[in-house]
Amino acid sequence: MSYIERIKQGADALRERKVVRILAIESSCDETAAAVIENGRGVLSDVVYSQIDLHTLYGGVVPEIASRAHVEEVGPVVRRALSEAGIGFADIDAVAVTAGPGLVGALLVGVSYAKGLAFALDKPLVAVNHIEGHICANYLTYAALKPPFLCLVVSGGHSHLMQVEVGDSYRLIGCTQDDAAGEAFDKAARVLGLPYPGGPRLDAIAEEGDALRFSLPTPHTQGRFDYSFSGLKTAFINLTHQMKQRGEALPVADLTACFRHAVVEQLVDRAMLAAGELGETRLALAGGVAANKLLRRRLQAACDERGITLYLPELKYCGDNAAMIGAAAYLRLMHGQVADMRLNANPALRLV
Numbered sequence: 001m002s003y004i005e006r007i008k009q010g011a012d013a014l015r016e017r018k019v020v021r022i023l024a025i026e027s028s029c030d031e032t033a034a035a036v037i038e039n040g041r042g043v044l045s046d047v048v049y050s051q052i053d054l055h056t057l058y059g060g061v062v063p064e065i066a067s068r069a070h071v072e073e074v075g076p077v078v079r080r081a082l083s084e085a086g087i088g089f090a091d092i093d094a095v096a097v098t099a100g101p102g103l104v105g106a107l108l109v110g111v112s113y114a115k116g117l118a119f120a121l122d123k124p125l126v127a128v129n130h131i132e133g134h135i136c137a138n139y140l141t142y143a144a145l146k147p148p149f150l151c152l153v154v155s156g157g158h159s160h161l162m163q164v165e166v167g168d169s170y171r172l173i174g175c176t177q178d179d180a181a182g183e184a185f186d187k188a189a190r191v192l193g194l195p196y197p198g199g200p201r202l203d204a205i206a207e208e209g210d211a212l213r214f215s216l217p218t219p220h221t222q223g224r225f226d227y228s229f230s231g232l233k234t235a236f237i238n239l240t241h242q243m244k245q246r247g248e249a250l251p252v253a254d255l256t257a258c259f260r261h262a263v264v265e266q267l268v269d270r271a272m273l274a275a276g277e278l279g280e281t282r283l284a285l286a287g288g289v290a291a292n293k294l295l296r297r298r299l300q301a302a303c304d305e306r307g308i309t310l311y312l313p314e315l316k317y318c319g320d321n322a323a324m325i326g327a328a329a330y331l332r333l334m335h336g337q338v339a340d341m342r343l344n345a346n347p348a349l350r351l352v
């Protein structure tokens, strides 16, 4: 029997099992991560090696440096995940890995490692879409959460409003027409000279600022539930340049507060519009920008006003991690979706 025939049989048998442990690996950008997840929702271990220190010098992620660091770290990170879970390689039921979207060289490290490991252990390999991973981070925080619900996915590369449907399928109802929300935060931070990674630093400084001091434009988008951040970014760059040209010291706290306010208002506004029009009573937040303090507060207030139940992933599951990949992999496995040794990294992999 070939590897894939054996594995398909093995994966079918796993669907009947009471306890399924997945070793998940994530290497799509600048975090090398591994986790052991039980039955899709129990986190037995969650190890994240952040490469931030390696990239800070360059003001952003350098793909070649990221790939090399993944090669060096993936083995130690996986072994730590197993030892923290108190299990060995033989106790894993399946190996899961992020197949895309992300940096191709970075993804390839995780994909190659996972393929080698799955083949050597003769265990099923599960390919996971990184965006589905972010959405499934909510299942780690809310063990009873089940579709259908609306999900706002905001990361460095995505700003999507999706309907998560029964059967674990996804429907895109709105997305950014230009920059992603995280990308916009990072660019605004860079304009102000804040070090990489800009988004979380901008968020922290904005807590001390006056969000109403400067007015920034509200964009018009084609779709009612779509987003746009590039006009806002240009207006922000012009505002700061004019101040610099006039020789004024930049009021950094107020500027960050105004920018954050404008991004968050747009995110909240469209999500509430969509929830109202589609009759959604449950909203989940996902992605790196889900850690944004104002976004969490404003969404909570807006949902409370409308009687919508809001699901906010724990902060440790907002940024990139492998626990969320394990949660998504469990769903794919339960739907009988296993990969084979032809799996390749796909930097532009789409969820819908």
Ligand code: KG4
Pocket (backbone or CB within 6 Å): 029, 134, 154, 155, 156, 157, 158, 181, 182, 183, 185, 186, 197, 198, 199, 200, 203, 287, 288, 289, 290, 291, 292, 293, 318, 319, 320
């Ligand atoms: O999901 P993620 O870790 O990686 C991608 O899949 O892209 O998201 C990273 C993005 C970066 O743009 C980062 O600046 C942003 O999330 N981010 C934040 C905050 N924490 C992370 N943006 C605003 N406020 C934050 N607190």
Ligand code: ZN
Pocket (backbone or CB within 6 Å): 130, 134, 155, 156, 287, 288, 319, 320
């Ligand atoms: Zn991510």
